[in-house]
Amino acid sequence: MNQRIISIIKDLCEIQKNITIDDLSQKYNVSQRTIRNDLISINNILRDNELDEMELIAGGQIQRKDNFTNINYFLTEQDLYSYKLSxxxxxxxxxxxxxxxxxxxxxxxxxxxxxxxxxxxxxxxxxxxxxxxxxxxxxxxxxxxxxxxxxxxxxxxxxxxxxxxxxxxxxxxxxxISIQAGNRITIQKVLSEQEHLHKSYLTDESFQKIILYLGIMINRHLMGEYLEDREMKNNDYYVMAQDILRYVSQYCHINTTENEIQFLSELLVDSQYMKQMTKENKIIKIQLITRQFIEHISYDLGINLNDDYDFFENLSNHLESVLKPTPPDYPESSIIDEVLEENQDVVEAVNQNLSIIKQYVSREIHKIEIGYIAVHICAALERKKNKEVAFHVIVACHAGIGTSQLLIEKLRKHFNFQIIDVISAHEAENVDPKKVDVIISTVPLPHCQVDYITVSPLLNDEDYIRVGNKIDALRNSRHLPSRIGETELSAKGLLDQLSPLIYEIAPVHHDELMKAVRKVVRDYFHQSVEADAEIFSPYLHHLLPSTHIQLDVECVTWQEAVRLSALPLLEYGYIEERYINAMIHNIEENGPYIVLSDGFAVPHEGLEQGSVKVGMNLIRLKHPVHFGADDFDPVEFVCCLSAVDHKMHLKAFFNLVNMLRNEEFKEALKTCKNVHEAAYISEKYEYSLI
CATH class of the missing domain: 1.10.10.10 (Winged helix-like DNA-binding domain superfamily/Winged helix DNA-binding domain)
Incomplete structure (x- = not known):
């Protein structure tokens, strides 16, 4: 195989584009005979990997089958031994x-x-x-x-x-040639976060260029290669570069220098930027509505779904579209009708609690929108139910190892599966049915002898239901072996168990010890994607250290309480002055929906109202005040929230709401003596959720 053949394959992967032998002959400046020989070589690759071969039709047009693009998988398997370099x-x-x-x-x-x-x-x-x-x-x-x-x-x-x-x-x-290091997801999230914080949005090309550089930088550091001394020059992007490298250094386990900051800032100066896009300013309000809706659904169904973070995140994203003045154009899906037909109890629970959502919608909520809400609930029910069953599973993927790894981590997160192997799709027909219960594949497996289910690599809610239905069918159709009771240890599961234990033994050195333990465990399990994927959703105790808590604050009105809860965030640069006034106006306009629980309020405002960084500040009032929240008044705790996007604050907010359901947590906050004790209480009860 040579470089020209690789290039021709890439051209032919554009299935919708008509390509002739003459087109390729002119593009590569070779004879049509040479192109015909190249096409024979490509057909040999297709035939060897059991893919449909190409055909020549009238006018020298090259006809490809729909599965032609699967050839890319086999190209990525090639090495320098079979590929002849120019x-x-x-x-x-x-x-x-x-x-x-x-x-x-x-x-x-x-x-x-x-x-x-x-x-x-x-x-x-x-x-x-x-x-x-x-x-x-x-x-x-x-x-x-x-x-x-x-x-x-x-x-x-x-x-x-x-x-x-x-x-x-x-x-x-x-x-x-490996020239990059560090987890790309982590680097991407760091850069995206800092774009928002510094209001400097890179074009796609510049964004990818900076990610590439950071990966190279990390690799060079791991090799012991550091930047030479550079002349320190002030520029508009020095602080942004400093913040990017602070987090990259922390999460990718390297050290940074002033020279590194200066050089990255120079790259940022030379990058291209686009104007900031307008964002919805009701995100946090939607998340509060979502939390209230889930609590009522859990009560009506008699199943606690409050601790399913993915359910909370996915449903809040869906409700964001429901609350828009114009309904979105949802694609028709047969599974929606199946859900409505087979899960009448879920549909009934949705309809009974739809008033929670309707009060914020100025239009009729369509049946298909209700159907999608029901799908999210059914997916959450499937996740909860199927964590109890440890099927042996093989994952088949037509794409690269990165795609299969992401799919595996999503499956492990929501099902108690034993992933015994990862294979290419063409290997599925050789799998021994006695060694596996089911194959989960990203493409159809027509010649496979084992039960399989086709899913999207992103594993959406409809896929969860399909997987759950397949498991139900398998469970009911045959006797399962005794190994079903087994559980599989994962890097994340082990770290979740170790973290609170290490905190109990060595709270002062907890972060340092966990950083070292985390690296060893991830290296051992080869599961860095699983551990890093959510690294930029900070926990509640990350946002509420002792410096962000004040006790026995005196005030008279709820407006004053909101202002006092926000002042430290203003002082630390998390918000602008206008954010405080916007929060008060929000409550005056929309009512005290920000009072989440008996005596506990979380004032906030939408994005673009003066929030600079994600953060929280909690005050305990010496004399509780009334917000007009009926049974939840008077309010003793006011926790100001500053959000900068849809997701960064979500895990902290999710955990706080779940902790507020625990009366012991609120009682501990009421009786604590100082801010250090209050911060410890927050961390202790949050770890109990993990």
Whole structure:
């Protein structure tokens, strides 16, 4: 296989586009006979992997089947042994190998990596040196050690960025040479968070460029390669760079320097930005409505769904569209009708409690919208029920390992599955039915002998129901082996158990110890995606340290209580002055819905009303005041919330509402003697939920 064949495959993956032999001949400047030979090679790949072959029809048009794009999976399996590098690619890859080594590297090592002879690399050496020199870097040699790149660390990183971000078709550099480190999800969330906090929104291209750089930076740090001293220059993005690197360093276990901050700020200065988009300003209100709705649904169904965080998050996202003046155009789905037909008790519970939502909607709520609400509830019920059953499961995925890993973590999170293997879709027909209960696949498996269910890699609520229905059918249709009672230990499960124990033994050093334990456990389980995916949803005790709590505050009116609860956030730079007035106006306009529980209020305002950073501040009043909240008055605790987006505060808010259902928690807050004790109470009761 050569570079041209790879490029042709990429062209042909655009199934909707008509492509002829003549088109390809002109694009690649070769004869039509050469293109025909390339197409024969591609058909051989398709046939070997049991995919439908291409056909030539009138006018030399190349007809591809719908499953043609599955060929990409098998291309990612190729290595340098089967892929013949062009000389240009060989020079680039060899240059990266040299650049990405913190030590000397021999010509034989480079040759082994490229699956070519040492003589080939010797012949390429002058051009490799010339190529590296074009980036302002040099290559030194040592008779007994080999070669090494010399020059500024900043130039080396820019070199790696340019090659990894190359626009040339199918360059093999980034595919075969690891130049990045750190969890990409984590880096992306850090950057997204800081975009919001600093009101500086990168274009998609610049966003990806900064993510790429941060991955390279982390990798270089892990190799012990640090930036040279740089001239410190003030620019508008220095603080943003500082905040980005503070969190990247914390979560990716590296150290940062002033030189790193300065260089990143320079990259940010050179980046492209777009105007900030308008956001909905009723997000927190919707989440409060969601919480109230879930509590009533749980009571009516006799099943506690209050502790299902995904249910809370998914339903609040759905209700955001329901509360809009114009109903969204929902796609028709057969499963909606099935849900309405088979779960009349759920539909009845939704209709009985629809008034909680209707009071905030100025239009009729359509039947399909109610159906989707019922789907969310049924999915939550399935998750709760099927955590009790430990089926042996194989995951089949036509995409790469990253997609299958995300699917696995979602399955593990909501079902008590034993994931015994991950396979390619074409391997499914060879699975022994005696060793597995069900296969969960992202594509149909027509020749598979084992029960399987097809789901989306994102595993949405409809998929949860499909999986749950399949499990019910299996459970009812045959005798399950004794291993069903087994449970599987995961990195997240173990960390959840260790964290409160470590806090009890060493509260002062809890964060430091957990950081070390977390790294060891994740490395052992190879489950960093699972552990890092929610890392930027801070817990309540993260937002309510002792510095964000005041006790026995004196005031007379609820307006004064709201203002006093917000003043520390104003002082610390979490909110602007206008946010306080907006909160008071919100309560005057919409009523005291912010009083969540007996004696406990969470004032807030929508996004774009002056919130700068996500945060909370809690005050305990010396003399409770009335908010006009009927049975929930008088209010003794006022917890001001500042939110910057839909999700960052969600876990803290979710845990707070669940803790307020525990009278012991509120009683402990009432009787605590100082702010340090109050912060400890918050953390202690929150850990009891985890």
């Amino acid at each position: 000389k240009e690619e060989r020079i680039a890859v060899a240059s990266v190998l040299l650049m990405n080594s913190s030590k000397y590297i021999t010509l034989s090592t480079i040759a082994d990596h490229l699956f070519v002879s040492r003589a080939t690399i010797i012949n390429d050496l002058d051009e490799i040196k010339k190529y590296i020199h074009s980036f302002g870097l040099g290559v030194t040699s040592h008779p007994n050690k080999g070669l090494r790149v010399e020059g500024k660390e900043s130039d080396k990183r820019l070199f790696l960025m340019r090659l990894a971000n190359s626009k040339k078709e199918n360059t093999m550099v980034s595919r075969h």
